[in-house]
Amino acid sequence: MPHGNAIEISGLNKWYDDYHALKDIELNVKHGERIVVCGPSGSGKSTLIRCVNSLESHDSGSITVDGILMKDEASINSIRAEVGMVFQQFNLFPHLTILQNLTLGPMKARGMSRKDAEKRAMSLLERVRIPDQAHKKPSGLSGGQQQRVAIARSLCMEPKIMLFDEPTSALDPEMISEVLDVIVDLAEDGMTMIVVTHEMGFARRAADRMIFMDHGEIIETGTPEQFFEAPKTERCKQFLAQILQH
Amino acid sequence: MKLRTAFIVLSCVALAGCAATPGTWGWYVIDPRTPNGYNNIRFLINGMGATIVLSLVAAAMSMTIGMLVALPGMSANRWIRLPSRVYIEFVRAIPLLPMLFWVFYGLPVVLKSMGISVSIDAFWGAVITLAISDSAFTAEIYRSGIQSINKGQTEAAKTVGLNYRQTMRYVILPQAIKRILPPLANQFIYIVKMSAFASVIGMQELTRRANELVVTEYRPLEIYSLLILEYLVLVLIISFFVRWLERKMGSDESKV
Numbered sequence: 001m002p003h004g005n006a007i008e009i010s011g012l013n014k015w016y017d018d019y020h021a022l023k024d025i026e027l028n029v030k031h032g033e034r035i036v037v038c039g040p041s042g043s044g045k046s047t048l049i050r051c052v053n054s055l056e057s058h059d060s061g062s063i064t065v066d067g068i069l070m071k072d073e074a075s076i077n078s079i080r081a082e083v084g085m086v087f088q089q090f091n092l093f094p095h096l097t098i099l100q101n102l103t104l105g106p107m108k109a110r111g112m113s114r115k116d117a118e119k120r121a122m123s124l125l126e127r128v129r130i131p132d133q134a135h136k137k138p139s140g141l142s143g144g145q146q147q148r149v150a151i152a153r154s155l156c157m158e159p160k161i162m163l164f165d166e167p168t169s170a171l172d173p174e175m176i177s178e179v180l181d182v183i184v185d186l187a188e189d190g191m192t193m194i195v196v197t198h199e200m201g202f203a204r205r206a207a208d209r210m211i212f213m214d215h216g217e218i219i220e221t222g223t224p225e226q227f228f229e230a231p232k233t234e235r236c237k238q239f240l241a242q243i244l245q246h
Numbered sequence: 247m248k249l250r251t252a253f254i255v256l257s258c259v260a261l262a263g264c265a266a267t268p269g270t271w272g273w274y275v276i277d278p279r280t281p282n283g284y285n286n287i288r289f290l291i292n293g294m295g296a297t298i299v300l301s302l303v304a305a306a307m308s309m310t311i312g313m314l315v316a317l318p319g320m321s322a323n324r325w326i327r328l329p330s331r332v333y334i335e336f337v338r339a340i341p342l343l344p345m346l347f348w349v350f351y352g353l354p355v356v357l358k359s360m361g362i363s364v365s366i367d368a369f370w371g372a373v374i375t376l377a378i379s380d381s382a383f384t385a386e387i388y389r390s391g392i393q394s395i396n397k398g399q400t401e402a403a404k405t406v407g408l409n410y411r412q413t414m415r416y417v418i419l420p421q422a423i424k425r426i427l428p429p430l431a432n433q434f435i436y437i438v439k440m441s442a443f444a445s446v447i448g449m450q451e452l453t454r455r456a457n458e459l460v461v462t463e464y465r466p467l468e469i470y471s472l473l474i475l476e477y478l479v480l481v482l483i484i485s486f487f488v489r490w491l492e493r494k495m496g497s498d499e500s501k502v
């Protein structure tokens with residue numbers, strides 16, 4: 001295992017025009033660590049994880065992923081090669097079949113042969129338990145299935161780190177657990193991950209560490225036990241009370 | 247709809263022909279049953295090939311230039327965006343006829359002063375002018391088609407390692423093409439109609455031939471009526487194709 005942390009974020013600031021979206025964020029993520037980020041809407045959770053793979057640029061501070069300091073385009077490309085991402089809205093490619101969704105990256109970005117890419121894709125579709133849908137278009141699948149395809153598509157690039165931005169928020173309730181199960185599986189295999197979610201059951205099950213954000217700041221961080229049993233700040237208590245009601 | 251328009255126009259022409267006193271109309275001038283009329287109508291209709299080739303070549307060039315202008319026009323960097331915006335605003339502001347004169351009479355002088363000695367004939371003068379003038383519109387068609395694709399698609403493409411070119415080629419354009427092709431085909435109608443301006447620099451297309459015949463036969467009403475009919479037929483064929491394309495793209499969309 002390489003020394004150092006999987007992700008090191010220090011002094012990170014981000015503005016949208018004159019709106020201060022991220023304020024002096026400090027965050028280190030160890031290899032194999034599973035982090036759950038929660039917080040009210042607009043608190044900057046998405047912005048934070050989107051900075052990690054440079055889908056958003058930042059204004060000051062430094063981000064180092066797997067020893068690579070984010071600075072120029074080359075470093076951004078190397079970082080993206082290490083980091084997979086799953087979006088709330090799936091963002092599957094609607095004009096391609098499920099199989100093509102998975103093989104596009106390996107074939108075009110990595111120059112893998114079709115045969116090898118399809119082999120890897122099929123084994124990942126097995127892993128997320130939808131091998132029989134390989135030749136359908138995404139619109140032919142349920143939301144839960146689409147999100148599992150999106151996870152498989154990320155895994156097809158063999159990332160060391162996975163980012164999840166509210167992966168179950170767009171799903172019907174009965175489909176949430178099928179997606180969470182796949183993520184828990186990944187967590188148990190030792191994948192480093194940051195998951196933005198309000199699924200507190202999942203957090204208890206899979207998280208090593210909880211992070212609570214509000215107004216662009218990290219307000220509180222701790223193990224799930226500390227976090228749920230004895231939140232330190234008032235804002236965090238209120239937030240937990242609110243979401244645990246549902 | 248288009249068919250009905252055609253029908254109405256034709257009926258009006260026919261009615262006018264019947265209702266007017268004898269002598270108003272002199273269809274003999276293009277009556278294929280007389281040797282002179284036959285030669286005349288052949289002379290006129292033979293301009294069709296030039297109009298079509300001119301329009302096709304100009305459209306192909308316009309589609310290429312439009313893409314080259316549209317892509318930097320969507321950059322996040324405003325300095326890359328700027329030249330593209332300026333080009334579009336500038337080109338859209340120039341009337342076609344002055345641009346045609348400038349390209350035909352002025353451009354060779356500019357090129358010569360730069361040591362490039364090429365003569366621009368009527369065909370290329372017209373092609374260049376039509377292509378540039380139309381490219382501002384094709385660029386906007388590309389831009390709106392591409393920007394109609396959800397930003398999440400580009401982001402997903404980035405996360406699976408695709409670069410800009412690959413993202414465009416494999417993810418964005420295959421989806422945007424459905425929004426782009428129908429208006430692009432529509433824009434072709436504009437080119438066909440505007441190609442008539444090529445007549446003023448001596449290009450032997452439909453309008454030029456009509457003008458030349460009017461000078462020798464003194465029958466402007468009949469000759470220009472036929473001219474309008476010729477464009478009408480061309481445009482109707484293209485519209486028919488556009489409708490078909492829109493239907494096909496539309497039904498594809500619902501399948502996705």
Ligand SMILES: Nc1ncnc2c1ncn2[C@@H]1O[C@H](COP(=O)(O)OP(=O)(O)OP(=O)(O)O)[C@@H](O)[C@H]1O
Pocket residue numbers: 016019021039040041042043044045046047048
């Ligand atoms: N592209 C943008 N331009 C301007 N402001 C933005 C942009 N993206 C986000 N913001 C603002 O930044 C703040 C943080 O947004 P972010 O999406 O990170 O919040 P979040 O914690 O993920 O919220 P949610 O739970 O609703 O997803 C919000 O106030 C939002 O309005």
Ligand SMILES: [Mg+2]
Pocket residue numbers: 045046047165166
């Ligand atoms: Mg969010």
